[in-house]
Amino acid sequence: MTRLKICGLFREEDIGYANEVHPEYAGFVFARSKRQVSRENAKELRKLLDPSIATVGVFVDEEIERILEILSDETISMVQLHGHEDEEYISRLREKTDAVIIKAVRPVSREDVRNAESSTADYILFDSGAGTGKTFDWSILEGFSREYFLAGGLNSGNIRDAMEAINPFAVDLSSGVETDGLKDLEKMKKIRRMVSNG
Template sequence: MFVKVCGLKTFEQIDKAVELGYDAAGFVMHKPSRRYVNAEDAAKLITYAQGRIKTFIVGVSFDEVKEAAHLADYVQVSEAVNLPNLAYASDRDERDTECALFVYDASRGSGIYKGFPEWLSAYRDKLLISGGLNPGNVADAVKAVRPFGADVSSGVEKDGVKDYELMKKFIDAVRGADI
């Protein structure tokens, strides 16, 4: 199962994600986010990660991420832009939207777990579930939804900072549920 950790801001966090076996790292260019990185820092982080872990540049709109989009493996935004590497983030059933991955955030950015609707099964082969996932609930979510992958951000943080032990517990829970 594909596992992404989002909101990374340092080379050390990338190293930890790689060491733990995460498949992807996300870098947030949405200014209101406490995980925000500017285009210059995003480019440095993506370049550092290349060849070791898949990279996502993350924003709400394409305008937010366009300066670094060409560097990332996936562009995760909440608008239907015509990109072959679009990771379309939505909480609505929009099957007509062409995308490489469909990211469903159950919490709509709040980090509070709210479960997943039945219609997500239509996206299963390209679905990344996110939103309020943490080491304590991700195994049940994976078993219930059977997505392509899982995405975490605040669920592996202590005091707003990525925590190595929580990152390890999260990926172990995902891998244990992926039977």
């Protein structure tokens, strides 16, 4: 079964929606973004979130010590690296935490996809770019042998196509479940039904 990640939660209402919809993963964005949360804000939001929902912290070229601080609060249990973090960076982070690491990759060619095969991150997240709201050519992922998250422009109009075409381990949505820049409960419910029903 495809899993669901809802990213960019930053309000108490978002947490309430997530508790109702129950995605497998909830994302807090610590990088510069309109959905950015502070460590303190995320910590309070985590307390309100169903503990069975895994929390993912999204970082862009962040100091490793800051990531470790947020992990130590148990605000997040997974780390998503969305910048230029290389294998050396992942190795240094891995030395200091057992947290699951997701590395975001923007695949432009099949070579990008092949290179992602050898990443030491636990999962790859294929995305069209940082919050562009646009999809990419999913066919270049054909033959990728690892479990991966699919992001970038997913919404109720195309998510079934994505699942049927490439069967990702998980789908990751943010703007695709929003109206006017804010999470929309009805859109979240619709996506949850579609993902659950395959």
